[in-house]
Amino acid sequence: MVTNGRPEATPSAGPVRQPTVGDLMRPATMTVELRAHLAAAAYLMSMSGDSALVVTTDGSPRAPLGVITDWDITQAVARGEDLEAVRISDLLPRQTVTVRPGTSVDEATRLMLEMGLHHLVVASDPGVVGIVDTMDMCRALIGSAQP
Numbered sequence: 001m002v003t004n005g006r007p008e009a010t011p012s013a014g015p016v017r018q019p020t021v022g023d024l025m026r027p028a029t030m031t032v033e034l035r036a037h038l039a040a041a042a043y044l045m046s047m048s049g050d051s052a053l054v055v056t057t058d059g060s061p062r063a064p065l066g067v068i069t070d071w072d073i074t075q076a077v078a079r080g081e082d083l084e085a086v087r088i089s090d091l092l093p094r095q096t097v098t099v100r101p102g103t104s105v106d107e108a109t110r111l112m113l114e115m116g117l118h119h120l121v122v123a124s125d126p127g128v129v130g131i132v133d134t135m136d137m138c139r140a141l142i143g144s145a146q147p
Contacts, residue, residue, distance in 0.1 A: 024132050028053075066093055098123040
């Protein structure tokens with residue numbers, strides 16, 4: 001509509017809410033303990049259809065210690081290692097990277113790129129609540145770029 005020769009502003013519905021990691025995460029339904037062997041991790045990934053498992057402490061709440069991926073298992077096989085002898089603790093990175101559910105997708109994606117990660121553990125009080133991967137982030141970023 002035009003008033004006094006100037007277009008009238010259309011009222012907006014307010015600021016657009018940016019997606020968060022909590023919007024995208026999948027529950028970490030399958031987790032694995034630090035002392036488990038790689039064969040157990042491979043079995044759990046096969047049963048769940050996931051490409052990664054969150055490694056947690058024993059008990060409740062499940063505090064995140066890291067992520068074990070299908071890539072880790074593939075590398076152990078390629079090196080000729082016995083998957084029943086190699087423990088998860090032998091492969092975990094030195095530090096665990098977690099984000100909170102309210103972390104923005106942009107911030108989490110930057111963190112993944114800076115640290116070379118394919119998976120992020122989502123943690124809240126009192127422990128692990130989910131996991132996201134690069135595919136989750138790409139879907140959100142592409143979806144947010146569309147009108």
